Amino acid sequence: MSVTTRFAPSPTGFLHIGGARTALFSYLYAKRDNGKFLLRIEDTDRERSTQEAVDAIFEGMAWLGLNGDNAEPIYQTQRFDRYKEVIAQMLVEGTAYHCYASKEELDALRAEQMANKQKPRYDGRWRPEAGKVLPAPPAGVAPVVRFRNPTEGEVVLDDLIKGRIVFASDELDDLIIARSDGTPTYNFCVVVDDWDMGVTHVIRGDDHVNNTPRQINILRALGATPPAYAHVSMILGSDGAKLSKRHGALGVMEYRAMGFLPEALLNYLVRLGWSHGDQELFTREEMIAKFDFDHVSASPGRFDMEKAWWVNHQYLKSVDPAVVVPEFTWHLERIGVDVATGPSLTAIIEQQRERCRSLVEMAEKSKFFFADLDGYNEKDAAKHFNADSLALLGELRTQLEALPEWTTEALHAAVNGFAEAKGLGLGKIAQPIRVAVCGMAVSPPIDATLFLLGRERTLARLAAAVARA
Incomplete structure (x- = not known):
């Protein structure tokens, strides 16, 4: 089986370090088997999604070299007709249904369940069942569409990282897959996208584990084979706390x-x-x-x-x-x-x-x-510039100016020979040279520094330093 993975960020901010790791794992797993790594932008959250965030994600992925194999990324907002088509099919087949419960009804249901120490969940009041008589749809109410989740059996997730996880079907209520205005919801869009894109392995953060049994059930209702799942654990700070900017949670x-x-x-x-x-x-x-x-x-x-x-x-x-x-x-x-x-x-x-x-x-x-010095490091100049050292730089400059060739070998011999002739350790000469030509007392080896700097710049900077005397 050819492997196809996807990275599907929501464009609500920059590409953060956790997302980059998830993208990397998806990329590596696909490339290992000469498979496909696809990029999808999950932009159904219209209030929070921005073009700026989309651009930031693409910029980060390009810099990391994690480019998708699809010619153009897939945008969920460009696929609404496809989602509506699948929902219409599910309504006809009875795997989805209209629910007219109002927000006030559902809030009251939730409050009652919590008061009774029950898990808050939709009670299926508009779910069609054999022998069940549903009330007439209330006038002027636009319904949501709910997925008719199986009530028996269990969903077994053999996670590639976390191992086997079992979910009882009766613990999963009937998920809304389309809002009253007709827009599809995240969990439904993800399912259709993965199905249409031929995704074989879904690699994502472990905050999605609880979404997985619902998505598996929707895929099965559509007659699709669910992909394999690998839920990657979160990243903590070095102190074990939730990753924050002080730990490195940066774009x-x-x-x-x-x-x-x-x-x-x-x-x-x-x-x-x-x-x-x-x-x-x-x-x-x-x-x-x-x-x-x-x-x-x-x-x-x-x-x-x-x-x-x-x-x-x-x-x-x-x-x-x-x-x-x-x-x-x-x-x-x-x-x-x-x-x-x-x-x-x-x-x-x-x-x-x-x-x-x-x-x-x-x-x-x-x-x-590359550029003229705009001064010297004050501490280094105070330590290495004095009348004696500047006089030595003047003498050395004369010798360097006379060199027939400007090579690292010739410069090494000239500087070392000058230090020996003066009875000084190399540092007594090299450090003033560094401050004079680099502006600071830290640089690569002095022969390499002077070679790379070039004859003209080296001599000019030595002359400028000597002029301080």
Whole structure:
């Protein structure tokens, strides 16, 4: 059987971290078997759904590389004719019926049941039964449509993550599938969509577990085979509390702004509930090949921001620099850097990635390669600039200006040879150089820094520093 999964967010806000993990699991499971991963926008909540949220979801999915295999996403609001067609069919077949109970009636029923310590539920007063005489429909009342849920037997859910869950049919009342204005309800739309899209595996958050038996019963009433279900546990904060912004419950694009690589964020998310031995780092290809539900935990995952940063740093240190270039460019441009005015971005990444755990940090520490210095770090200048060190910089500048070629090897030999000739440790020379050409006392190795900065900029900045004397 070819696997088809779907990710079906409601466009009422940004793509959050929990939704991204659900999308990732759905994507990986489909791709593992060369199946289809489909995208659907569940926008029937017209009051809360916005185009801005739709755009934010698409932006987040595109950044993560979790693109759907359908040419265009499916929007529920574009399928109302299809829902009405199925409801009409169910009314004819007797698997659905009109209910004229008013809100006041239902509120009174609920209050009575709660007073009697009963579970609040619809009592089937408009449900057709053999030998039951229904009252005449009240004039001027637009009815809702309810699904005629089976009253006997049970619904068995063999969840791919949580195992077997059994629901007694008589615990499920007759669900409203169309409101009095004719608009279909969420649980009904989901069923028809999954049926029409040929979804074989529904992977979603475990807050949907209680919807599942109702959806299975509707599918059976339609003569459809229910898909397999996998309900993913929620994500908690590192302290075990409900995930909040202080733990990392942010929109996916906020992680981009913080300096995460998309592949690193995906790697961290896949390990929030799934494992493959002791392996921590996975390429996308490895995730696809190894992902299964046998190793997805039914217990909530815990979001640890420090661990997420660790994963990001491992990626920055190990991935092909060419993969990092687009994101690095994005971050540099955000802080006003024209990347055309500096050296190779891959070369900068190779030099900076050991000491930077985020692309924000890398961009800030690399600005000096592209634009004129707007000053020096005051603490570093006070520590490393004095009459003696500036005089040494002047002498060194003269020697560097005379170099026949500007290579890392030549620069390494020149700076080290100068320090030895002066009887000084390399740091006594390298740190003033760093402050002079970078504006701060932290940079890649001094020979690589000067090479990437280039002859013209290096000599000009050394001259400007010497002029302070």
